[in-house]
Amino acid sequence: MPLKMRLDLCYSKTKVNPIGCKNDRVGHNPRSTGASLLLMTEPALCGRELAAWRGDRCLFERLHFDLGPGQLALLVGSNGSGKTTLLRILAGLGLPTEGAVTWRGVAVGELAPDERGEIAYRGHLEALKRDLTVAENLSFHAAVWGRSQPFEGVLAELKLSGLAHMRARYLSAGQRRRAALAMLKLSRAKLWLLDEPTTNLDREGRGVLAEWVRGHLRDGGLAVIATHQPDEFAARGALMIEL
Amino acid sequence: MNAFNAVLLRDLRVAFRRWSELAHPLIFFVIVVTLFPLALSPTAAQLREVGIGVLWVATLLSSLLALDGLFRSDADDGSLEQLLLAPVPMTMTVLAKVVAHATVTLLPLLCLVPLSALSFNIPLAALPTLALALVLAAPTLSVLVALGAALTVSLRRGGSIVGLLVLPLTGPLLIFGTRATDLSVNGEPTAAPLLLLSALAVLAVSLGPFAIAAAVKVGLE
Amino acid sequence: MKLPRWFHQLGSPPYVYRLAEALAPWLGGIGLALLAVGSFWGLVVAPPDYQQGDSARIIYIHPQTAYVGMMAYVVLAVAAGIGYVWRIKLAHAVAVSAAPIGAWFTFCALVTGALWGRPTWGTYWQWGDPRIMSEALLLFLFLGYLALRGAFDDRDKADRVTAILAVVGVVNVPIIHYSVEWWNSLHQTSTLFADGGPAMTADMLVPFLIMFAGFTLTFYWLLLRRLQAEIVEREGSARWLREWLAEGAR
Numbered sequence: 001m002p003l004k005m006r007l008d009l010c011y012s013k014t015k016v017n018p019i020g021c022k023n024d025r026v027g028h029n030p031r032s033t034g035a036s037l038l039l040m041t042e043p044a045l046c047g048r049e050l051a052a053w054r055g056d057r058c059l060f061e062r063l064h065f066d067l068g069p070g071q072l073a074l075l076v077g078s079n080g081s082g083k084t085t086l087l088r089i090l091a092g093l094g095l096p097t098e099g100a101v102t103w104r105g106v107a108v109g110e111l112a113p114d115e116r117g118e119i120a121y122r123g124h125l126e127a128l129k130r131d132l133t134v135a136e137n138l139s140f141h142a143a144v145w146g147r148s149q150p151f152e153g154v155l156a157e158l159k160l161s162g163l164a165h166m167r168a169r170y171l172s173a174g175q176r177r178r179a180a181l182a183m184l185k186l187s188r189a190k191l192w193l194l195d196e197p198t199t200n201l202d203r204e205g206r207g208v209l210a211e212w213v214r215g216h217l218r219d220g221g222l223a224v225i226a227t228h229q230p231d232e233f234a235a236r237g238a239l240m241i242e243l
Numbered sequence: 244m245n246a247f248n249a250v251l252l253r254d255l256r257v258a259f260r261r262w263s264e265l266a267h268p269l270i271f272f273v274i275v276v277t278l279f280p281l282a283l284s285p286t287a288a289q290l291r292e293v294g295i296g297v298l299w300v301a302t303l304l305s306s307l308l309a310l311d312g313l314f315r316s317d318a319d320d321g322s323l324e325q326l327l328l329a330p331v332p333m334t335m336t337v338l339a340k341v342v343a344h345a346t347v348t349l350l351p352l353l354c355l356v357p358l359s360a361l362s363f364n365i366p367l368a369a370l371p372t373l374a375l376a377l378v379l380a381a382p383t384l385s386v387l388v389a390l391g392a393a394l395t396v397s398l399r400r401g402g403s404i405v406g407l408l409v410l411p412l413t414g415p416l417l418i419f420g421t422r423a424t425d426l427s428v429n430g431e432p433t434a435a436p437l438l439l440l441s442a443l444a445v446l447a448v449s450l451g452p453f454a455i456a457a458a459v460k461v462g463l464e
Numbered sequence: 465m466k467l468p469r470w471f472h473q474l475g476s477p478p479y480v481y482r483l484a485e486a487l488a489p490w491l492g493g494i495g496l497a498l499l500a501v502g503s504f505w506g507l508v509v510a511p512p513d514y515q516q517g518d519s520a521r522i523i524y525i526h527p528q529t530a531y532v533g534m535m536a537y538v539v540l541a542v543a544a545g546i547g548y549v550w551r552i553k554l555a556h557a558v559a560v561s562a563a564p565i566g567a568w569f570t571f572c573a574l575v576t577g578a579l580w581g582r583p584t585w586g587t588y589w590q591w592g593d594p595r596i597m598s599e600a601l602l603l604f605l606f607l608g609y610l611a612l613r614g615a616f617d618d619r620d621k622a623d624r625v626t627a628i629l630a631v632v633g634v635v636n637v638p639i640i641h642y643s644v645e646w647w648n649s650l651h652q653t654s655t656l657f658a659d660g661g662p663a664m665t666a667d668m669l670v671p672f673l674i675m676f677a678g679f680t681l682t683f684y685w686l687l688l689r690r691l692q693a694e695i696v697e698r699e700g701s702a703r704w705l706r707e708w709l710a711e712g713a714r
Binding site for chain 1: 332
């Protein structure tokens with residue numbers, strides 16, 4: 001018999017408004033009522049009946065959740081419990097064995113390119129080209145995400161200003177992680193999917209990240225963070241998903 | 244700067260930061276081209292007959308060499324998945340990468356081939372056609388090579404398989420390319436194979452990026 | 465897209481397994497019988513070709529195996545394509561089953577082509593012949609598919625990546641075929657099918673067609689048997705399979 005892992009879900013007291021998570025896409029019908037138009041613009045991440053199997057092993061199944069603006073979901077679990085798999089599924093990088101994930105009512109795998117720009121995923125790999133400088137990496141990222149903008153401010157916050165013209169191969173692990181965070185900020189995404197973002201960060205770096213997450217949520221953004229230190233990010237009304 | 248240019252410039256920049264690696268396919272080409280006369284000990288006339296085929300085969304083989312820069316290094320540092328997630332159609336990203344790769348790998352090769360042709364006693368008059376045929380074959384070749392790289396991007400030791408996948412598909416390129424050069428050496432009109440090469444190029448460039456993008460997406464799952 | 469019911473049924477492993485179990489013996493029986501009849505007729509009874517003599521008897525084997533090899537690749541590509549687009553695992557199983565069989569048929573085509581070549585050209589291998597060349601390239605396409613499959617640990621990923629390769633390959637097969645024929649038309653070397661082939665009289669045509677039918681049915685018989693084995697491997701510990709095998713044991 002395949003090994004199954006129990007899944008515990010505890011919804012916070014403030015329940016998310018489920019209207020934002022219709023399964024059918026709301027059409028661009030000009031005769032839509034005001035309420036339907038609101039549905040399309042409501043940023044919301046919904047997971048329905050999600051299951052993931054690795055070979056014969058079930059990582060999780062029957063996972064349901066709704067996440068609305070200003071909401072945070074924390075993924076906790078031991079190593080190998082499927083946190084990375086779930087985050088990748090939410091980002092659209094992998095397919096769940098069962099179930100579906102929708103962003104603004106559209107399945108994540110079928111988002112149009114511009115809609116994809118609202119989701120930022122930061123995994124274990126930093127996506128820095130080692131032969132390019134930090135500045136070159138950041139401006140590339142900003143150009144591809146369509147948001148060319150000055151990033152000196154972001155670098156200053158992360159204490160990377162002095163390293164802007166250093167090739168990424170000479171950065172320490174913590175500095176690379178900070179550069180990755182800079183890219184996160186530059187993408188100006190609505191939904192942040194972060195996989196153990198505090199790895200290699202010192203206390204100062206973790207402080208900046210926590211501050212950013214709080215600011216992001218205040219501005220109506222959403223975040224799903226896989227972490228071994230949920231207390232760093234715990235906010236009122238956060239969803240806890242234990243895998 | 245739009246996304247296509249951004250990807251193109253980035254890839255070119257990364258390639259030129261490691262410019263010593265750009266020379267590898269060229270050196271390989273020269274070695275292969277040297278080995279053939281060594282093995283065959285041909286006469287001057289035989290050299291010309293054999294030369295065209297040798298040059299084309301050596302070009303095909305050399306183009307397989309610098310594949311890492313296409314997708315594997317991006318996959319290894321996480322850039323490729325970011326490109327997949329970016330608000331840019333993956334087919335456009337793929338096209339930009341293929342163009343960058345062709346510029347960096349094939350362009351120098353294309354310059355080298357006519358020079359080597361002289362060493363095989365191929366008449367000077369035939370060189371323009373040879374160059375043209377190579378230029379027309381280059382897009383198809385780049386697309387096929389990129390497809391091989393994309394299909395094997397998630398394999399740890401994908402390098403050895405890529406040749407097996409890509410080379411049979413390059414058969415038509417070889418046929419038309421060598422034929423065009425042959426005809427030109429004999430002074431006959433070369434329109435037919437050149438047009439066929441162009442047709443293949445159009446087909447490859449229009450349909451290839453979709454297959455390559457799909458392969459990358461599946462490979463990164 | 466609303467798909468007909470039988471399409472979904474064909475996506476169900478137990479259904480297909482039972483269907484295969486029922487069909488396979490018939491296909492195998494009739495196919496092998498046709499092959500036996502056709503071989504005897506062609507190799508013994510039919511008159512020798514006036515041009516090539518007895519060696520032309522290979523016409524009862526070579527073109528058929530080549531054709532089945534090509535058909536196998538089309539089956540592979542179509543199945544893999546269906547599996548990729550509609551995410552039907554069973555379609556991928558069909559593709560995987562077709563690959564080695566198609567490779568073997570293509571290999572036989574090459575061998576019989578070489579045997580034909582010996583009396584016709586004096587050598588076993590004539591690089592100029594377009595059929596041989598496109599068959600050789602087809603064999604490489606099969607081998608590439610099988611090699612790529614084997615390189616992946618994760619079966620689902622293997623299925624989907626090789627599906628892309630198969631579809632690209634199938635688009636290339638006509639291109640390769642016509643480019644080789646075009647190439648050959650310029651070389652004017654003697655081919656196995658000079659001027660449309662050895663003139664076939666009626667008493668040669670019948671065994672020719674019988675062998676065609678025989679090889680095709682045999683291919684599908686082999687395909688169904690391999691498919692069953694593939695289903696067993698994929699479904700592993702599924703309940704329907706355990707019940708089926710328990711029933712069979714009784």
